[in-house]
Amino acid sequence: MSRTSLTRFLIEEEQNKRINADLRQLVAVVARACTSIAIAVSKGALGGVLGDAGTGNVQGEAQKKLDVISNEILLEANAWGGHLAACASEEMDHSQPVPSEYPQGDFLLLFDPLDGSSNIDVNVSVGTIFSVLRAPAGVKQPGDEHFLQPGVQQVAAGYCIYGPSTMLVLTVGHGTHAFTLDRETGAFILTQRNMQVPADTKEFAINMSNQRHWEAPMQGYVADLLAGKEGSRGKDFNMRWIASMVADVHRILTRGGIFIYPWDKKDPGKAGKLRLMYEANPMALLVEQAGGAATNGRERILDLQPTQLHQRVPVFLGSKNEVAQATRYHTDHDAN
Numbered sequence: 464m465s466r467t468s469l470t471r472f473l474i475e476e477e478q479n480k481r482i483n484a485d486l487r488q489l490v491a492v493v494a495r496a497c498t499s500i501a502i503a504v505s506k507g508a509l510g511g512v513l514g515d516a517g518t519g520n521v522q523g524e525a526q527k528k529l530d531v532i533s534n535e536i537l538l539e540a541n542a543w544g545g546h547l548a549a550c551a552s553e554e555m556d557h558s559q560p561v562p563s564e565y566p567q568g569d570f571l572l573l574f575d576p577l578d579g580s581s582n583i584d585v586n587v588s589v590g591t592i593f594s595v596l597r598a599p600a601g602v603k604q605p606g607d608e609h610f611l612q613p614g615v616q617q618v619a620a621g622y623c624i625y626g627p628s629t630m631l632v633l634t635v636g637h638g639t640h641a642f643t644l645d646r647e648t649g650a651f652i653l654t655q656r657n658m659q660v661p662a663d664t665k666e667f668a669i670n671m672s673n674q675r676h677w678e679a680p681m682q683g684y685v686a687d688l689l690a691g692k693e694g695s696r697g698k699d700f701n702m703r704w705i706a707s708m709v710a711d712v713h714r715i716l717t718r719g720g721i722f723i724y725p726w727d728k729k730d731p732g733k734a735g736k737l738r739l740m741y742e743a744n745p746m747a748l749l750v751e752q753a754g755g756a757a758t759n760g761r762e763r764i765l766d767l768q769p770t771q772l773h774q775r776v777p778v779f780l781g782s783k784n785e786v787a788q789a790t791r792y793h794t795d796h797d798a799n
Contacts, residue, residue, distance in 0.1 A: 469494055469631065469642050469651035482619075482635050485568055489546040489595065490619060493572070494631055494651055496540035497591050497623035498644065500533045500577070504589065504625045529583050530554055533576035533591065547572055548598035549605040551772055553741040558772065560604050567603070570618070571596040571610055575741040578622070579707025588626035590709030594745040595619040607772045614744030614765035621749065624709050632658070632716065632749060639716065639753040660755035661719035664782040668703045668711045668722045676727035680796035681760075684789050708737065712746050712780070716753055721781035721789065725760060735759070735777040739769055743778050756786040760793040 473487040482490075534554045541547050545566035551558035553575040561567050572595055579589040595618050599609050621633035629644035631651050639658045642651035667688055674685065691699040703720065705711050711722050724736045737743050747757035747764040757764045757780035767776065779789050 467653040469633075469653070472640070472642075472653055476635055476637070481637050485546045486570065486595065486618060486635070488544060489541075489568070489570055489572070490621075490633065490635070492540050492544050492546070493537070493574075493593055493621075494623075494642075496537050497631060498629075498649060498651075499536050499540070500529075500591055501623070501625050501629040501644065503529060503532055503536070504577075504583070507586065529589075530577050530580050537574055537576050537591070541572060544568070546570055548602070549609070550574070551607070551610050551740070552576060553738055553773070558605065558607050558610055560606075569598050571598050571605060573610065573740050573745075575738070578709045578742065579705075582705075582707050587705065587707055588624055588710040588713075589707055590622050590624040590713075592622045592709060592742055592745050593620065594740065594748075610740065610772055611769040613768055614739075614747055617744060617748050617765075620745035622709050622712070622745065624713050626710070626713075630654075630713070632713065634749050634752040636748075636752070639749050641716075658716050658753045660716060660750060660753045660782055662754070662783045664719040664721060664785050665698060666701050666703055666715075666718075666720035667785075668705075668715070668720060670704060670706065670724070671702070673727050673729060676729040677725055678728070680792040681723075681725045681727075683796075684792040708742055708746070712750070715755070715781040716750065719782045721779065721785040723789065724778045726777040733775050735775040737775060737778045739764075739767060739774045739776045740772060743776050746778075747780060750780045754783065755781050756783045757781075758786060758790045760790060761797065 476482045477487050534552050543565045546568035547561050547570055548567050549558050549560040550572040574593040576591055577589055578592050582589055596612050598605050619635045623631045631642040633640055641655040643654040645652050687694050687696050688700045715722055726735050743764050750757050759777045760779055779786050
């Protein structure tokens with residue numbers, strides 16, 4: 464029985480006029496970079512890659528050694544291929560154009576090189592998230608402002624999760640598909656075509672330690688979930704929380720659920736914890752392409768107009784009907 468590799472899948476997408484050759488090659492380069500990151504992650508303490516790097520990123524967060532290593536792997540892999548005009552990383556203050564000595568392409572790449580990196584030292588699944596946008600026509604040296612496109616304009620998005628198996632979950636705008644790394648051959652093999660998130664769920668993922676900081680509609684929504692069968696929802700809910708967005712979203716894409724990182728008043732100056740460009744937009748596209756939904760509690764995430772490269776937003780994503788319920792609590796509250 465023949466197996467469909469990522470390479471074959473991308474060639475078929477190109478033949479069906481869903482992507483062009485440059486986007487095919489760009490996704491392939493990102494996948495190879497993720498394979499290199501997977502190797503570094505899997506070495507753990509044996510590779511001397513655990514612990515803090517002694518530096519901070521643009522958000523003032525301590526960087527892990529693997530944050531820095533993963534960022535460099537992605538930058539180096541994508542510098543010379545001729546498919547990119549510029550790239551931006553959660554770990555860098557500003558976007559970085561392709562060096563002038565290399566050919567320039569038509570796409571912009573954004574990535575969170577190692578999401579969930581606070582979990583690295585305790586051997587919990589982490590991952591790489593990426594998003595691809597078109598570079599504006601006629602712009603030779605794209606700057607930060609050229610990345611500020613609504614998520615609906617993404618031409619591809621995906622993540623690679625480094626767990627018991629390494630998996631690449633990808634959309635090029637025609638469904639969400641999962642590929643598993645065959646460690647013996649080094650190839651990603653299609654293992655689930657057209658993933659579907661169940662419309663209803665009894666699972667929610669949220670950091671309950673922040674409950675005291677939530678706004679009123681969020682308090683009311685979770686209180687109703689916790690009330691179970693005796694409450695207004697009429698059913699019991701289970702809570703799951705890994706504190707690695709890639710791992711939490713992967714569970715939801717696999718079996719349903721709702722993932723929530725709401726706004727809270729712990730740091731009122733920040734609109735949310737998660738980054739619109741590097742996390743919320745690509746995950747929203749993946750979930751929507753799998754039949755789910757994603758909002759910021761009030762509006763569809765993919766419709767938001769970015770104002771900053773490192774902008775933060777609240778995130779509600781997963782099973783379509785449950786996301787609608789959670790969003791309704793907020794919009795109804797605003798209307799009263």
